Amino acid sequence: MSVTLNDQSKIPVIGFGTGTAFYGRDCANSIKLAIECGFTHLDGAQIYANEQFLGAGIRAAGKARSELYIVTKLKMPSGAAQVKASLVESLQKLGVEYVDLFLIHSPRPLAPEDNLPKLWQAMEAVHAEGLAKSIGVSNFTVDDLMAIVPGAKTIPSVNQIELHPYVWKAAEPIVKFCLEHGITPASYGGLTPLVRAAGGPVDEVLPPIVERLSKANNKPVTSAQVLGKWILQKGAIIVTTSSKENRIREYLETAKVPDLEAEEIEAIDAAAAPFHKRVFMRQVFGE
Ligand code: NDP
Numbered sequence: 668m669s670v671t672l673n674d675q676s677k678i679p680v681i682g683f684g685t686g687t688a689f690y691g692r693d694c695a696n697s698i699k700l701a702i703e704c705g706f707t708h709l710d711g712a713q714i715y716a717n718e719q720f721l722g723a724g725i726r727a728a729g730k731a732r733s734e735l736y737i738v739t740k741l742k743m744p745s746g747a748a749q750v751k752a753s754l755v756e757s758l759q760k761l762g763v764e765y766v767d768l769f770l771i772h773s774p775r776p777l778a779p780e781d782n783l784p785k786l787w788q789a790m791e792a793v794h795a796e797g798l799a800k801s802i803g804v805s806n807f808t809v810d811d812l813m814a815i816v817p818g819a820k821t822i823p824s825v826n827q828i829e830l831h832p833y834v835w836k837a838a839e840p841i842v843k844f845c846l847e848h849g850i851t852p853a854s855y856g857g858l859t860p861l862v863r864a865a866g867g868p869v870d871e872v873l874p875p876i877v878e879r880l881s882k883a884n885n886k887p888v889t890s891a892q893v894l895g896k897w898i899l900q901k902g903a904i905i906v907t908t909s910s911k912e913n914r915i916r917e918y919l920e921t922a923k924v925p926d927l928e929a930e931e932i933e934a935i936d937a938a939a940a941p942f943h944k945r946v947f948m949r950q951v952f953g954e
Contacts, residue, residue, distance in 0.1 A: 668680050668681075668922045670851060670904060672801055672824040672825065672851055673822055673824050673849040673850065673851075674800075674801050674821070674824055676767070676800055676801050676824075678708065678736060678767070678768065678801075678824075678825070678851065678904060679706075679707050679708035679736050679904075680899060680904045680905065680922050681706070681708065681895070681904065681905045681906075681907065681918060681919065681921060681922065682706070682708035682709065682710045682736070682738065682853070682904070682905065682906040682907070683698070683701040683706040683708065683709055683710065683906075683907070683908055683915070684710040684855065684906045684907060684908035685698070685709070685710060685711045685712070685715050685717055685720075685721050685908070686710070686712060686714075686715050686855075686908070687908060688908065688910060689715065689717060689908065689910075690715050690716065690717070691715070691716040691717060692717060692720070693717070693720045693723075694717055694720045694721065694724060695720045695721075695723040695724035695727060696724065696727075697724065697910055698720070698721055698723075698724025698725060698727075698728070699724045699727040699728045700912060700915065701724075701915050702724070702725070702728035702730055702735070703728060704912065704915045704916055704919060705916075705919045706915070706919065707730075707734055707735050707736055708735075708736040708738070708906075709721060709725070709735065709736070709737050709738065710738045710827075710855075710906045710908075711737070711738060711739045711740070711757075711761070712739055712740035712742070712770075712772055713739060713740060713741060713742035713753060713756075713757055713772070714740070714742045714743075714772060718739060718757055718760035718761050719760040719761075721737075721760075721761060722760055722761040722762040722763070723762075725737070725761070725762070725763075726762060732763060732764075735767075736767045736768070737761065737763060737766050737767050737768075738766060738767060738768040738769075738770065739754075739757045739761070739766050739768075739769060739770075740769070740770040740771070740772040740805055740827075741753060741754070741769065741770065741771050741772055741790075742772060743771070743772050743773050743775070743776055743777070744776040744777055744778045744781075745778065745786075746778035746780060746781050746786075747778075747781055747785045747786050747788065747789035748789070749778075750786070750789035750790060750792070750793060751789070751792065751793050751796075751798070754766070754769060754793050754798050754799065755798070758798065765797060765798055765799065765800055766798070766799050766800070767799075767800050767801060768799065768800070768801045768802070768803060768824065768825060769790065769793065769794075769798075769799035769801075769802050769803075770802070770803045770804055770805045770825065770827060771786060771787075771790065771803075771804045771805065771807075772805050772806070773805060773806040773948060773950075773951050774804070774806065774807050774808070774811040774814075774951060775950065775951055782814075783811060783814040783815050784814060784815055784818055787815040787819060787823075790802045790821075791819070791820050791821050794821055801824040801825070802821060802823065802824060803823040803824045803825030803826060803827070803850070803851075804823045804825070804826050804827075805825075805826065805827035805828065805853075806827070806828055806829075806948045806951050806952070807823075807826050807828070807841070808841060808951070808952070809840055809841055809844045812826065812841075812844060812845070812848070812850070816848060822848060822849060822850065823850050824850065824851060825850065825851045825852075825853050826841065826845050826850050826851075826852055826853070827852075827853040827854075827855060827906065828841060828842075828852060828853070828854070828855070829854070829855055829856040829859075829945060829946065829947050829948065829952075830842070830852065830854035830855070830856070830857060830898060830901070830903055831854070831856055831857050831858070831859045831860055831894065831897075831898070832860055832869050832894075832897065832935050832936065832938070832939035833859055833860060833864055833867065833869070833939050833942055833943060833944035833945075834856075834859075834943065834944070834945050835901075835936055835939060835940075836940060836943065837943070837945070837952065842901060842902060842903060846902050851903070851904060852901075852902060852903040852904070853903060853904045853905070853906055854898045854903045854904070854905050854906065855906045855907075855947070856946050856947055857894055857895065857898050857905055857906075857907060858891055858894060858907060859944060859946055860873075860894060860939070861890055861891060861894065863944070863946050864942075864944045867939075867942050867944065868938040868939060868941070868942050869935055869938050869939050869942075871938065872934045872935050872938045873890045873893055873894075873935075876893050876927065876931050876934075876935075877889065877890055877893055879931075880892075880893065880896075880924060880925055880927075883925045884924060884925055888924050889917055891914070891917060891918065891921075892917065892918075892920065892921045892924045893924075893927065895907075895918065895921035895922075895924075896921060896924050896926065896927050897927060897932060897935055899921070899922065900926060900927055900932060901932075905918075905921065
């Protein structure tokens, strides 16, 4: 299942990440396994220091390049003058001729001589050359997006941000801005209520939803899938990851799970509202 970006290309709604637990590590076997299980959207980044292993996993899986959706992100602070050279280096490490999506990893820190419009123009140039089929951003606030959108030749296709119930109050204006401007929000850290903030108030709301959806689905639905559906129904796509085959298969089923009802989404939001928990990129967003 995929969504159409503002440049008319299609992005699979769930991606497999190579950051966090795979940071700096040989993740080739996990990538191969994820592709064999059915993931086609693979999320890399220059800062993860493992693009060569992402490339090795892709080659080991043996799937046609045209069937894969490969993402990488510009390491910050890279200056506008370095954008093309750094993407070419990524392409060499990945062993591909283009990436499907190239993101500015974060709006800060910027190279001293740069500003966001200048950096975005360099992104537009690699897009025009075909080295990146789509371009976008990550960890951009509304103000950061406003710095580039009005003057952009190409509007960012994606803004990848931390998105789960415990940051929803802070993320909602960004998601709303993105959706109003044709920018697809992508979520990372989506399993935080289960993984990094277990014991939080959303724990009590999930079991009745899991029970109702399992009956409606005629097969067990998991809390991770409910959180995935919450993300999709907020209008975002998902980037997750796992080293375990059972979870990889579970994540891939997420989009097929029946929809949460509006009252169930409201119950999750209401439970989470008093309990803010941001895990990543505090240097950009603060707490
Ligand atoms: P999630 O919040 O989806 O968490 C996935 C992690 O949760 C895996 O490491 C998995 O471990 C673990 N997990 C899942 N279920 C459970 C469970 N029941 N108990 C314990 N652990 C569990 O995604 P991440 O935040 O880790 O990030 C996903 C991807 O997003 C990254 O790899 C990266 O590509 C991208 N990302 C982008 C950022 C950005 O700044 N743009 C920042 C952070 C991430 P296990 O292997 O044991 O299954």
